[in-house]
Amino acid sequence: MTSIFSLVARVLRDPIAIVDRSEDPDALQELAPRLLGIAVVGCMIFGTVVGSSRGGIQLVYAAVKMPLLLWIPVALALPAARALWMACEVEVPWSRVALAGLVAMARTAILAAAAGPVLWLYYSLSPGYHVSVLALAAALAAVGLPGLGVVARAMPAGGKRRWLAMAGSLVVLGLCVAQTGWLLRPFVARPAGEVTFLRPIEEDVFSSLGATTRSAVGDYSQEWEPETRGMLQQRGGR
Amino acid sequence: MEHAVPAVALAPAPAEEDAARALPDAATVGRAVLGFGLLGLCAALGSADIAGASRILPAALVVDLGALVLTGPALLVGHQYLGLDAPVPSLAGVLAHAFCRAGAVALGLCPALLFFAATSGLAPGLLVLSLAGIAFMGLSDAFTGLRAAEVAAGDPKSRVVRDAKMQLLVVGWMVLTALVGLRLGFHLAGM
Amino acid sequence: MSPEPGLLELVGLAYVVAGGVVVWRLRGRLGWAAGVGAFAAWPVFLPLLGGPSERPGPHATRIGEVFAALERTLADPAAEEVPWSADLGGLRTALSRADERIGLVDRLLADAGPTDTTPLRSAREAAAGELLAVLDEVVQLRLQIGLAALHGNAASVRERLSELLARAEAIDEVSGLHG
Numbered sequence: 104m105t106s107i108f109s110l111v112a113r114v115l116r117d118p119i120a121i122v123d124r125s126e127d128p129d130a131l132q133e134l135a136p137r138l139l140g141i142a143v144v145g146c147m148i149f150g151t152v153v154g155s156s157r158g159g160i161q162l163v164y165a166a167v168k169m170p171l172l173l174w175i176p177v178a179l180a181l182p183a184a185r186a187l188w189m190a191c192e193v194e195v196p197w198s199r200v201a202l203a204g205l206v207a208m209a210r211t212a213i214l215a216a217a218a219g220p221v222l223w224l225y226y227s228l229s230p231g232y233h234v235s236v237l238a239l240a241a242a243l244a245a246v247g248l249p250g251l252g253v254v255a256r257a258m259p260a261g262g263k264r265r266w267l268a269m270a271g272s273l274v275v276l277g278l279c280v281a282q283t284g285w286l287l288r289p290f291v292a293r294p295a296g297e298v299t300f301l302r303p304i305e306e307d308v309f310s311s312l313g314a315t316t317r318s319a320v321g322d323y324s325q326e327w328e329p330e331t332r333g334m335l336q337q338r339g340g341r
Numbered sequence: 342m343e344h345a346v347p348a349v350a351l352a353p354a355p356a357e358e359d360a361a362r363a364l365p366d367a368a369t370v371g372r373a374v375l376g377f378g379l380l381g382l383c384a385a386l387g388s389a390d391i392a393g394a395s396r397i398l399p400a401a402l403v404v405d406l407g408a409l410v411l412t413g414p415a416l417l418v419g420h421q422y423l424g425l426d427a428p429v430p431s432l433a434g435v436l437a438h439a440f441c442r443a444g445a446v447a448l449g450l451c452p453a454l455l456f457f458a459a460t461s462g463l464a465p466g467l468l469v470l471s472l473a474g475i476a477f478m479g480l481s482d483a484f485t486g487l488r489a490a491e492v493a494a495g496d497p498k499s500r501v502v503r504d505a506k507m508q509l510l511v512v513g514w515m516v517l518t519a520l521v522g523l524r525l526g527f528h529l530a531g532m
Numbered sequence: 533m534s535p536e537p538g539l540l541e542l543v544g545l546a547y548v549v550a551g552g553v554v555v556w557r558l559r560g561r562l563g564w565a566a567g568v569g570a571f572a573a574w575p576v577f578l579p580l581l582g583g584p585s586e587r588p589g590p591h592a593t594r595i596g597e598v599f600a601a602l603e604r605t606l607a608d609p610a611a612e613e614v615p616w617s618a619d620l621g622g623l624r625t626a627l628s629r630a631d632e633r634i635g636l637v638d639r640l641l642a643d644a645g646p647t648d649t650t651p652l653r654s655a656r657e658a659a660a661g662e663l664l665a666v667l668d669e670v671v672q673l674r675l676q677i678g679l680a681a682l683h684g685n686a687a688s689v690r691e692r693l694s695e696l697l698a699r700a701e702a703i704d705e706v707s708g709l710h711g
Contacts, residue, residue, distance in 0.1 A: 119600070119604075120600075123596050123597065123600040124593070124596065125579075125596075126592050126593075126595075126596050126628075127592060127593055127596070128579065128580055131579055131580060132561065132562070132566075132580055135566075135569065135573075135577060136562070136563075136566035136569040136570070139572075139573055139576075140565070140569065174572075174573060175456075178452070178573070178575050179452050179453045180453060181575065182448075182449040182450075182451075182453075182575075183449040183450045183452070183453055184449075185449060186445050186447075186449025186450070187446055187449065187478075189442070189445060190442040190443070190445060190446050190482070191478075194624075194625065196579070197578060197579055198579035201575065201576040201578070201579060202576070204576065205573075205576050259599075259603055259620075259624075260602075260603040260620060261606075263485065264481065267478060267481075271478075275450070275453055278453070278457075278467070279456065282456070282457060282460060282461060286460050304460055304461075304540065307457075307460075307461035307463050308461075309463070386539055387539070456543070459538070459539040459540040459542075459543045460540060
């Protein structure tokens, strides 16, 4: 346990030093499961807090889904990020990219767990559904930025047009986070709605953003009717 | 700034310059082609019907490789016509490397695009966005490489004039390539 | 239930199968908890699947530390006018490659048994000595970068990098001949 706590401290104080050990397979073999464990536990704590906005079984649902909200975008964006950095002449091995992603996830999860009480305090005031969702998004953005900073700083110096690789990676990650959040919803369950683990796949995050924004400002003039798209998108049970 | 780094100082070391202008090996080219092919496949899987999928499937490869194949010779001819000094094989090497890097980026984007194809109807739109981004990276890569190839060749005394001519030529070629790529894209979209 | 699986199910299945393959390839190297982690998050465990040719050499950690320190120096805004280009990546690659070859020689020597390995051993020592010498020079380079940031003598940094790159590539060639 002591080593886990010291690893947590290192993730917060000097994450790049951990990433610098990526070329040593023994270190990677030792660090990767621990970092993954830290990320999962931190996310589950944060997820439990988010689930507390509704309580009951939603506590469990949100806690189980929250680690996926971090992992899926990272897994999807890392190959793109590495390809973009390589295209900008920054030679970076996959082991470094992968470990940087893991450290970033762990850092975000630790900060999210630490920020949990603040969010819980806010949810205890029974804010509206849409505002609760926005508070969750804001909290995730606030704790996600230090994690993103790790990935940016972990990339080797050099190369041309680094800003392009950075911007491209951010766009891919941002899109994947948004769509994953949409896919794994609800995290904050509607007060009057039925609690479910996952809602059916319908439309996409961007089509719903407009509707959510309109609802948040009390504009219900346009109805939003989700529909399934794509050749192979049919899902069991639908 | 007094000690600002000149553009030439940021260029790769001589050994790397040579490597950057030699033609890439077959495996590298194959990986790039695979990248574009898979990117199109991932987007096609998210298409609403078979007809749409059959148009989207080859889109990435046709637009990128097609534009390069159609406009590359024009660049080489223009280069010779303007009497510039860089050896033609080195220019071809720069273009091939730019294509291969773009293909590697396409390959890296495949997991994300497949995810969007599986979970939303955004895949075709994101394919267009990806191709635009990849084209921007590839063309800016080619611009830097082609200029560097010309600057490194020939008489240093005429370097400034040759560099200016080369910049004009490459900018013209980039515009032509972008237009040809757009035309191919519109054709595939049935527009 | 829909009779045909959706794309999401197919992608999920492929992910699970890939996770199973990774865990199977890493069997014996991971505990059960790490195995579960590798199954769920297999992309980050892919580097562990590397074959013998990707094994780092005996100085991999030292190379990582030295270059990490140098990169931190170069990342400092005060050093932004120091030219380093892609030379740094090339130098690191050349040193790592030479180090991997030294590692290969070490493994050969370990398996050599009673045969006379003196020439190989001396070539190995020479290559390792030169590699460590170049690494020491890279450490010195940090100081030179500080001077360049102060006085603007940036060309000397570039020349020094080129010289170190040539030396590192020479080690690679020599150890390649002997290894």
